[in-house]
Amino acid sequence: MSEGVLPTSCAVAVSVKDLWKRYGSTAAVAGATFDVPAGQIFGLLGPNGAGKTTTLECILGLRQADGGTILVNGLDIRTHAAQAKRLVGAQLQAAALQDKITPRQALDLFGSFYVESFASDVLLARFGLEAKADAPFATLSGGLRQRLFLALALVNRPALLVLDEPTSSLDPQTRRTLRSLIRDLRSDGRTVLLSTHDLQEAHDLCDQIAILDSGRIVAGGSPAELIGRSQSSSRVIVRTDPCLDLAILNALPGVASAARDGHAWTLETRAPVTVLAALVRCIDDAGARLLEVQVREPSLEDVFIELTGRPWCAEEPPGDLS
Amino acid sequence: MTVPPNVNGWTRHLLLSLALNFANPQAIVYGYLVPVFFLVAFGSLFRADSPPLQAHMGQILTITILGGACFGLPTALVSEREQGVWQRYRLLPLPVGWLIIGTMIARLGLLTSAALMQIALARAVYGTPLPTQPAIAVPAFLFVAAAFLGLGMLIAALADTVPAVQALGQCIFLPMIIIGGVGVPLAALPNWAQHLAGFMPGRYAVEVLQPCFDGHNGLRGAGFRLAALGVIGIAAGISAIRLFRWEPGARIGRPARLWVAAALAAWILVGVVAWQTGRLKPVLPEPPAWADITEAQIAEIKFEMLPGDHDLVAPIAAPNLSPTVDPAFAAKLRAWPQGKLADSGQSIRNLVDVAAVADLCADPRESEIARLVLRQITGSFEPAVARQALAWIILSPEDGQALTKAPELGLFRHPPERLVRQRSVVYAEKYLGRMLGKLPD
Numbered sequence: 001m002s003e004g005v006l007p008t009s010c011a012v013a014v015s016v017k018d019l020w021k022r023y024g025s026t027a028a029v030a031g032a033t034f035d036v037p038a039g040q041i042f043g044l045l046g047p048n049g050a051g052k053t054t055t056l057e058c059i060l061g062l063r064q065a066d067g068g069t070i071l072v073n074g075l076d077i078r079t080h081a082a083q084a085k086r087l088v089g090a091q092l093q094a095a096a097l098q099d100k101i102t103p104r105q106a107l108d109l110f111g112s113f114y115v116e117s118f119a120s121d122v123l124l125a126r127f128g129l130e131a132k133a134d135a136p137f138a139t140l141s142g143g144l145r146q147r148l149f150l151a152l153a154l155v156n157r158p159a160l161l162v163l164d165e166p167t168s169s170l171d172p173q174t175r176r177t178l179r180s181l182i183r184d185l186r187s188d189g190r191t192v193l194l195s196t197h198d199l200q201e202a203h204d205l206c207d208q209i210a211i212l213d214s215g216r217i218v219a220g221g222s223p224a225e226l227i228g229r230s231q232s233s234s235r236v237i238v239r240t241d242p243c244l245d246l247a248i249l250n251a252l253p254g255v256a257s258a259a260r261d262g263h264a265w266t267l268e269t270r271a272p273v274t275v276l277a278a279l280v281r282c283i284d285d286a287g288a289r290l291l292e293v294q295v296r297e298p299s300l301e302d303v304f305i306e307l308t309g310r311p312w313c314a315e316e317p318p319g320d321l322s
Numbered sequence: 323m324t325v326p327p328n329v330n331g332w333t334r335h336l337l338l339s340l341a342l343n344f345a346n347p348q349a350i351v352y353g354y355l356v357p358v359f360f361l362v363a364f365g366s367l368f369r370a371d372s373p374p375l376q377a378h379m380g381q382i383l384t385i386t387i388l389g390g391a392c393f394g395l396p397t398a399l400v401s402e403r404e405q406g407v408w409q410r411y412r413l414l415p416l417p418v419g420w421l422i423i424g425t426m427i428a429r430l431g432l433l434t435s436a437a438l439m440q441i442a443l444a445r446a447v448y449g450t451p452l453p454t455q456p457a458i459a460v461p462a463f464l465f466v467a468a469a470f471l472g473l474g475m476l477i478a479a480l481a482d483t484v485p486a487v488q489a490l491g492q493c494i495f496l497p498m499i500i501i502g503g504v505g506v507p508l509a510a511l512p513n514w515a516q517h518l519a520g521f522m523p524g525r526y527a528v529e530v531l532q533p534c535f536d537g538h539n540g541l542r543g544a545g546f547r548l549a550a551l552g553v554i555g556i557a558a559g560i561s562a563i564r565l566f567r568w569e570p571g572a573r574i575g576r577p578a579r580l581w582v583a584a585a586l587a588a589w590i591l592v593g594v595v596a597w598q599t600g601r602l603k604p605v606l607p608e609p610p611a612w613a614d615i616t617e618a619q620i621a622e623i624k625f626e627m628l629p630g631d632h633d634l635v636a637p638i639a640a641p642n643l644s645p646t647v648d649p650a651f652a653a654k655l656r657a658w659p660q661g662k663l664a665d666s667g668q669s670i671r672n673l674v675d676v677a678a679v680a681d682l683c684a685d686p687r688e689s690e691i692a693r694l695v696l697r698q699i700t701g702s703f704e705p706a707v708a709r710q711a712l713a714w715i716i717l718s719p720e721d722g723q724a725l726t727k728a729p730e731l732g733l734f735r736h737p738p739e740r741l742v743r744q745r746s747v748v749y750a751e752k753y754l755g756r757m758l759g760k761l762p763d
Contacts, residue, residue: 062412085415092413094570095406100345101338109338113331113414136345152410 013038013073013160013191014059020067021054021215028054030215031068036193036208038159041186043206044195045300047312051215052195053093056164059193060090073159086114089158091149093165099138103129103148106137107155114156123151127181143174150181161185163194167201179205199300199312211304218307223300231306232298234272239264239292240283248286252278264292272297328416332424339428343398352393353436357386360505361440365448372611372721375450379441380532384466384504384524386440390433391470392494396478396487399425404483404570412568422566426471433467451535458541459534465548466527469555473523475562476585480574498524508605520602521593526550546601550592557588611721612667612714620713625755628748636681636748637689638696641763651687652694654731656702666703668722670711671746673698674753675725678745682737696753709757715750719743 014036021029029051036042044052057063059070061081070077072084097106104120111117124133127147132140140148146166153161166182167175182205185192196202202209203223210220219226233256238244244265249258254271269275272295283290301312343349364378371377402408411418444450453459473494481487499505501515504524508516519525526547533539541548561581565574596602629635655661660672677692685691699708714721724743727736755761 060413062409082415085413088413090413092406092409095410097410098342098402098405098407100342105338105341109331109334110414112334113328113416 011038012036012071014042014193015071016055016059016068017070018068019055019058019065019070021051021058021063022066027215029058029065032210032212032215032217033068034210034217034220036160036191038191039186039189040207041182041192041194041205043202043209044193044212045197045199045202045206045209046195046212047197050197050212052197052212053164054215055212056090056162056193056195060088060092060162061085062092086156087158088160088162089153089156090162091146091153091164091166093168095149096145097137097148100136102134102136103140103151104133106148107151110152111155116157117155118157123155127151143170143177146170146174146178147181150178150185154185158190160191160193163192165195165197167196167198175201199304203300209300211300211307213304213308219303226300226303227298230298230303232302233268233270234298235294235296236267236269236272236275236279237261237264237292237294237296238267238279238290240286240288240290242288244282244286244288248282252282254278328420331414331416332420335421336424336428339398339425340431343394343428343432346398348397349394349432352397353390353432354439356389357382357436357440358443360385361443365444369448370721370723372718373451374448374720375444376535377532378507379444379450379453379535380528380530381504381507382440382444383437383463383531384527385499386436387433387463387466387470387527388495388498388504388524390429390436391467391474392477393474393487393491394432395426395429395471395474396481396491397484398429399475399478400481400487401484403478403567406570408568409570418568426475429471429474430464430467433471434463437463453534455534455537455540458537459531461541462530462534462544462548465551465555466530469523469527469551469558472555472558472562476558476565476582479562479565479567480582482573498522503528513604516604517597517602520596521589523551523554523589523592526592546596546599550596553592554588558585561585610665610667611718612711615710615713615717617709619717620709620754620758623713623716623751623754625751625760628751628755628761631689631752636677636745636752637692638749638752639689639693641693651691651731655694655698658728658730660725660728660730661698661702666707667711667714670699670703670708671715671722672725674712674715674746674749675742676728676731676733677749678742679725679727679733679735679737681749682741682745683733683735685733692749695749696756699753700757705757709754712750712754712757716747716754719747 012035016035017033019029019032020027032051032055044055046052054063058065059072059077061077061084073087075084075087077084103124107120107123111120120133124130127150129144129147129151132144137145137148150163150166153163163182167178170178179201182192182194186207194206206223208220208222209226210217211226212218221229243263246258246260249255249265249267252267252275254269254274256268256270258265258267267275267279276293276295279293304312343353361382364382365375368375368378375382408418411421441450441452445452477487477490477494481490501511501518502522502524503511503516503519504527508519508525508528511519530541530544530547530551533541533544561584564581565578567574631638631640655676661669663669663672673695677695680688680691699712703711720743724739724746726739726742727733752761756763
């Protein structure tokens with residue numbers, strides 16, 4: 001099939017409907033449904049073992065789904081696998097390269113399979129790999145390897161990039177750099193579908209999130225929307241000298257409850273601004289000195305706990321299938 | 323002309339496979355150094371053959387192909403699979419099977435280079451003749467390589483890790499080397515081992531490759547051997563395809579392991595058919611070269627220009643020995659093990675070498691020792707055998723082993739082997755001339 005007939009733009013980059021994937025009697029993905037809007041960074045968020053990698057591998061055609069449909073830019077991957085592959089670039093969690101291959105050789109090799117591809121020099125410069133362009137893969141640091149994998153994902157100028165845990169196991173500095181590079185990909189007009197178990201990363205990086213738990217999508221939306229829909233309260237944490245009385249704090253407008261934690265008070269509220277204003281007046285009236293005050297908004301972790309009834313656990317559970 | 327991207331990528335992958343192979347020390351060891359080690363080992367044993375090593379080139383090339391196909395190929399494939407490289411290739415818009423085919427073609431190129439290197443080294447170091455039938459060498463090589471590459475693919479499919487490749491590879495390599503007619507020549511194996519070798523592809527590989535060096539009939543009569551290699555290679559290849567895994571850490575299910583039985587069934591099938599059709603008759607050891615010497619050849623030998631018996635070169639004492647020789651020496655010579663080997667021709671050569679070494683080292687007893695050697699030869703061997711062996715030394719001076727010292731007989735110095743062989747020819751002529759009555763004693 002000629003590449004000219006391929007759809008090159010679509011409002012929905014990836015559409016997943018009722019996706020099922022079983023391993024024996026265990027369902028790794030159980031009816032997952034979500035759409036990835038074009039031109040955005042979409043995060044599949046879930047603890048390890050939630051089915052993120054399996055979902056991505058089904059989208060990439062590396063695993064055959066047991067049920068459901070997957071469309072990439074409107075192309076059904078079961079019937080148009082080769083065409084869909086030309087539109088997608090991917091970074092896999094468990095895929096490395098040969099020890100002796102150099103970044104330049106790898107980019108030249110993978111680029112040579114496509115009609116349109118970036119020159120290796122362009123990608124080496126963009127991802128800061130020029131100094132190690134001719135170094136064997138085995139000698140690259142974890143951060144440089146991840147940069148190379150991102151460059152490889154981009155080599156065929158894809159409309160959609162699928163990144164599986166792109167920043168896991170990296171130091172904070174490298175993680176920040178890679179997040180910046182991923183944002184740049186969105187700025188190019190590309191769609192990025194990534195998986196992560198890092199709540200902060202999902203919050204900071206993604207335009208849209210689908211929360212995956214035990215193979216099911218339990219919520220979806222922008223980080224702000226998800227948190228906004230949360231029933232959780234904000235928390236105002238305050239420490240004064242001398243310590244304020246419980247009765248005074250409970251009487252403040254907007255405070256749902258107050259609890260003492262060492263020398264500090266934690267006030268649960270759905271109106272943190274009102275509580276802060278009242279708290280300042282209260283401290284003045286009591287002649288106390290304000291030592292510390294913090295406001296903690298509800299987080300994605302709170303959203304997850306609300307939705308699943310379980311605490312967020314990023315560690316790998318036994319019998320992980322993702 | 324624009325090259326289609328898949329063709330461009332496929333070609334680049336093939337070339338990169340070759341480049342990465344040469345960057346991998348393990349691949350160099352198994353692909354080139356181990357085969358050279360075997361060449362040197364064979365060379366040290368058979369360099370005195372005439373022509374040197376020619377009768378063993380089929381074995382040497384089989385070992386070369388076996389090492390590259392059953393260790394080199396699966397080591398590279400399993401290593402790349404466990405690193406996730408093949409999983410990454412699956413994202414490409416080209417069916418990954420094409421890349422596997424490219425990898426096998428690259429490996430075929432490496433096997434070819436290793437085989438050519440062995441032929442060139444044997445030629446340069448030992449003077450082994452080049453193949454007499456290069457036209458049949460190509461199809462013979464391709465059949466052998468295809469069969470062993472199929473086995474290599476099966477090992478790659480079965481092995482979970484690179485160390486497992488080594489273990490599985492040895493399970494195939496060692497039996498073929500030891501009792502499969504590849505390392506130890508078939509004729510040197512006991513009957514039961516010769517029959518067992520009929521169930522292994524190594525025997526057929528050697529029998530297909532060897533005629534390229536010393537045959538005259540092309541591949542005529544090699545149909546069964548080629549078919550055996552084809553059946554074993556195809557069965558292994560199909561099993562490998564059924565068992566192949568792309569993902570790192572993926573395991574083979576129990577039912578799939580039946581494909582291993584299918585691959586082994588091909589070996590059994592080949593062996594049974596060979597047995598039933600009478601192709602596993604015992605292979606007898608090659609008669610020693612001296613035994614081929616005919617009376618006509620002996621009659622053509624001229625005994626001219628020989629030095630006198632009292633000259634400096636190759637002296638022989640008169641038949642009535644003076645007492646200068648310790649009587650114990652004669653007893654030692656009679657009991658000397660090197661003069662009483664099962665191979666009469668080599669025993670006589672060893673005795674003649676004793677006379678030559680004594681002469682070259684200017685031993686004070688040189689002429690008496692030469693006389694004692696003559697007595698030993700005429701007294702201990704059938705005249706016909708002695709005539710054949712002495713003529714063999716004269717006509718094929720480079721054949722057989724040459725002794726350059728005999729410390730058991732008090733001859734400790736060791737002159738160069740080349741000189742010993744030359745001087746032995748002179749003594750052999752003097753002895754044979756006397757036995758035939760053509761020289762006075």
